[in-house]
Amino acid sequence: MKIRVTVLPKSSVLDPQGVATAEAIKHLGWAQPGRVRIGKVIEIEAPEGRPDDDKLHAICRDLLSNPVIEDYTVEFPA
């Protein structure tokens, strides 16, 4: 199976890279991208299936994201 963890900066945290990217998008001729935020996506192959939820969330909370500045979401794409 596949696990996809998406990590995005908390909305309270400013994201200069996102701001710069929004600007760049405008330069490319799309006037209204609105707010752009940049995060990480971690794709885990998990050939032997996923660990139990506690372990999985521990990994997301303590390693893959930093709760001080980021939120994460977990998906299991087909």
Add this chain to the structure above:
Amino acid sequence: MKIRVTVLPKSSVLDPQGVATAEAIKHLGWAQPGRVRIGKVIEIEAPEGRPDDDKLHAICRDLLSNPVIEDYTVEFPA
């Protein structure tokens, strides 16, 4: 509406971050994460709706990703 662009390294391309992260996950006690790949996710707010497909893909191809080493996918989450 919201546009989410996910950019991942091409599968033939080395992903040092992914390798290091897989190792770290094992240290956290999950033995079999399998291959881990790390990419970027770009969330675009697009308050006025999205540009036409050509423009959108131009932006993804020329700015948000580097086709030489990365592939991108576009989603429109509700």
Add this chain to the structure above:
Amino acid sequence: MKDPTITPELIAKHGITPDEYARIQGILGRDPNFTELGIFSVMWSEHCSYKNSRPELKKFPTSGPRILVKAGEENAGVLDVGDGWAVAFKIESHNHPSAVEPFQGAATGVGGIIRDIFTMGARPIFLLDSLRFGPIEAGAPGAAANRHLLAGVVSGIAHYGNCIGLPTVGGETWFDETYAGNPLVNVFCLGVLRHDQIARGAARGSGNPVFYVGAETGRDGLAGAAFASRELTEESREDRPAVQVGDPFREKLLLEACLELLASGCVAGIQDMGAAGLTCSTCETASRGGSGIDVDLDLVPKRETGMTPYEILLSESQERMLVIVHRGQEDRVREIFEKWDLPHACIGQVTDDGLMRIRVGTRVVAEIPAADLTDQAPVYHREAAEWTPPQDLDISTVPMVDLTAALPRLLAHPTLTGKRWIWEQYDHMVRNGAVVGPGSDAAVFYARECGKFLAASVDGNGLISRLDPREGGRRCVAEAARNLACAGAVPLGATDNLNFGNPHKPEIFRQLRDSVEGMAEACRAFDTPVTGGNVSLYNESPAGPIDPTPVVAMVGVIEDEAHITRQGFRGPGDSVWLLGERAAGLDASQFLLILHGRKEGRPPQTDLGTEVSLHQAVRDAIRDGLVRSAHDCAEGGIAVALAECCLSGEGLVGVEIFLPDDERRDDESLFHEAPGRVLVTVDPADEEAFHDLATLCRLPVRKLGTTGGSELVIHLRTQTWRWPVEALFPAWDGALGKLMGTVAEPLAAH
């Protein structure tokens, strides 16, 4: 999977000519199979075989009392610096990969040259970079693309160098339309070692195990060597797989592991897997060792499944080394690799049959006489076009411009402007050695390992080389040597990077030949043997070949720390002297190019005899404690050089200058680029001693004025120009940052 059958088309696709193919058949006594064809194609590419340039390279002086390892013998030359210590240094280009993927292209270029140095057993201690891009000013054609390349290349070099902990302490950066679509990225690395630590890239001792260590092999960078030896066409932008991704973290572990391994005495031979990866490293070590080598590809650590022998052998995955180990030491070696968490495997052994034998399990997939593969590589004596020397510039065709406005414009031009935006992205302070970092003529690095102060500078001038290749060759060597002299250093040796177009064109080959002859002549004059270098040909974009751009990096030592000298004015009240006064026209000057858009004229010729005594005089004056600051007059002429002195010191310092009447037009007097001139400041109390010393050396010397005040003031005849230094500073220091804004971080980078 089934190998394709060998057809003339397939042979041509591998860049192998019919003659070369016949030569291959001769060596093998049969037709090569697909894998062998691939091996020959990379080993006989320009990048690995220098088949088009070798006869020219022989013209460089390569020997001298300090040479411990000669050019071409190993991955890098080694020079004695005294007290049992030596330096290994080399410059490498990564032009084509950087054009396709600036961040990774530049990053892996850094990784490659660092491996060349620690392969020699040396501890790498600093880097220099020499860069060329198309125009980036607002409105310039392709400015956005060129900025993207600059941003990507600089962050790529920063990424790799900063992460591995090597300071980039100097370099040079030029902008010209000739490099649009074909940027130049040349990186220099220097390492230190004791004489008895020199490692060899030879496979010796039949039966000795051959270890593979480092990153797993993947399909990335497939056949990059062949790639680097072809012209950049629209397709090569599609040439995806030829770009590699670097892992500076892995390389840092590899570096530490290899130095620990070499210190352990277990190593019989060591070779990095650079261009042509496993192929090149196996056959070169065997060929150097006069031995054979037998390798089983099944044992090679791989990142991907289903790789063919062809792919494994030609892959250019980064951060890999081949290590030949003394029999019996295997466990010791494994222990060290494990400590550093590095993938490793014993993949074969040294044999005595002179063959490079590649197996998959028991099946032999390639068998080639190793020595023939390297020594029998074709050598071409290309045809050179006739040279028609350029006309002298007719100054009457050059409209006079407002010189008060001209200086700030020149100082704000990307080529002449301060490069802080670039070098602040490099951790130039790590290793606590950058005594003189970026921002002065030469960098001075304190090598704590051996307690030596090493100076280094990298220089090239494509404009002059375009107009007069031979002079261009002399000029870049002379400028590098002059930069060292201004820092107080004695030059010891040089390494060169030859960036040219397609040598099959007689015009281009002439440029290559003349440039090399000019450089060789100058290296002899300064007694600085060439310890090695790199050739990058086929630098052509759809718009045509680049201007010939030979680049030289020179290394020197400063015996006494007290003699380290910088270019910036030290403060008010010092008298300013010009050593090596000389008049010239605006031929081949940046002034003529930047303000009039003209690449014209006959460059003022370098007089090597005068240069040598000039440099000696500067050093003597420094040793006698007479010099407060010294700056080489180069691009932009004396006006720009004076401005740099005012702006690049600890604080801003003004100066009042009285230029001699050289019976030239004002613009010529202020901005001509005659070589062999150095601006020196002297404590008034020492003026007489300084003057005596200069005249003793039979050098034209003249007092120009005194530092102080808040303006740069230049008097010439009845004319006076005034520039408040406060106003010049932002133009010079901030221009690049303004141009680059914050779009500078290409998203793909992180």
Add this chain to the structure above:
Amino acid sequence: MKFAVLRFPGSNCDQDCLRTLQDTFGATAEPVWHKETSVDGYDVIILPGGFSFGDYLRCGAIARYSPVMAAVREAATRGTPVLGICNGFQILCESGLLPGALVRNRGLHFICRQVHLRLENTASPFTRAGQVGQVLRLPIAHGEGCYLADEETLDQLESEGRVAFRYCAPDGSLTPGANPNGSLRHIAGILNGPGNVLGLMPHPERACEERLGSTDGRFVFASLLESALAAVS
């Protein structure tokens, strides 16, 4: 008195720290590999700068799980001085020994330059040799040095006097231009509650020799040596 300089895979200022301590201060300093499980017998623990584990994922995110970090945590609770420089600061934040986080510089670039710092706290074992308000010149070299924390945390740091250094102008004023990376409240270095753990982005070990352009970094190590003497007497 004995210094431990931790060595993670990817550390690259460990040698600079060791040499500075040994050559400039004649102190006993030893490298300690990250796989070690004890730091007993060391009086000060230094987490040097660099790119531990390539800074992959997040700076310090992987290093915090190295075996040695458990021992560091213990030593810290026992009161042993722990100094995190640059990447070391990032590791201390990731491992929760210090509050807040260090993110990408506001200007998005890696920056290597001399900056001015205002010393805000002289009660700690790392800063006792200085004076409050003193302006120092130290180099920074980082791409992720922008200090972030929520308002509460920031207020608490301020009220408890745990902000050790702030980026400032040469005259000590907190002008926006003097903040190289966008750190909240110009924060360049902070202390933990008890004051025995310091993290800072600037590199004191790069400012201990005249030849390197500044000796303002000396007082940090001098303070530590002083503290040790004070401790024994």
